[in-house]
Amino acid sequence: MAELDEAAAQLVAALTRRGETVATAESLTAGLVCATVARIPGASVVLRGGLVVYATELKVALAGVDEKLLAEHGAVHPEVAAQLADGARERCGATWGLGLTGVAGPTAQDGVPPGTVHIGLSGPSTRIVRTLVETGDRDMIRTASVRSAFSLLGEHLH
Numbered sequence: 001m002a003e004l005d006e007a008a009a010q011l012v013a014a015l016t017r018r019g020e021t022v023a024t025a026e027s028l029t030a031g032l033v034c035a036t037v038a039r040i041p042g043a044s045v046v047l048r049g050g051l052v053v054y055a056t057e058l059k060v061a062l063a064g065v066d067e068k069l070l071a072e073h074g075a076v077h078p079e080v081a082a083q084l085a086d087g088a089r090e091r092c093g094a095t096w097g098l099g100l101t102g103v104a105g106p107t108a109q110d111g112v113p114p115g116t117v118h119i120g121l122s123g124p125s126t127r128i129v130r131t132l133v134e135t136g137d138r139d140m141i142r143t144a145s146v147r148s149a150f151s152l153l154g155e156h157l158h
Contacts, residue, residue: 001036004143007150008036008043014157015046015095022153023092024050025063025084027075027101028117032146048094053084063087063099074110076101078118078129085120086127096156097122098149104138117145121152128152 015022024033034050037043051062056075059065064087065080073080084099098121105114115134121127130152134144 004036004146004150005039007147007154009040011150011154011157012037012040012043012046014154016042018157020095020157021046021048021093022096022098023048023088023094024098024100024149025053025059025088026050026099027053027059027084028104029100029142029145029149030054032142033098033100033149036146036150048092051084051088051091059084059101063091074112076103076109076112076116076118078120078131081118081120081129082122082127083120085122089122095123096153098153100145100149102132102141102145104141106138115141117141117148119145119149119152121156123156126156 031052053059065083085097089097102117117132
């Protein structure tokens with residue numbers, strides 16, 4: 001956790017310097033991104049909130065993901081991650097939104113293999129998705145997803 005805490009501390013510092021905020025909509029990480037940021041002193045200045053949308057119907061109801069997209073492609077899709085990020089940003093009134101969806105395993109979901117993760121970032125003039133293929137157990141995949149989300153946001157703050 002020390003590595004994640006350090007990355008979270010850097011994000012909190014960068015967001016604070018810039019006067020910006022972040023919110024999340026998390027599926028496979030089930031709030032781990034928010035919880036990790038919240039461990040950092042001063043996080044309340046930059047962390048607006050988060051949506052845990054583990055169940056597919058909550059991706060629609062809470063984060064505003066398009067039902068047709070989910071019906072057509074399933075919950076683990078790059079555009080779902082982008083819409084989760086948009087939804088987090090809009091619904092929580094944040095400068096930046098992070099959206100995470102994927103398969104932590106141990107089995108495939110909707111034909112998508114374990115370790116497949118999509119991370120969306122929504123912000124000022126930014127809408128991007130990064131796709132990862134991770135290996136390891138559930139905890140390793142979820143931890144790697146948080147690390148990658150921090151990295152993606154951090155790249156846009158420097």
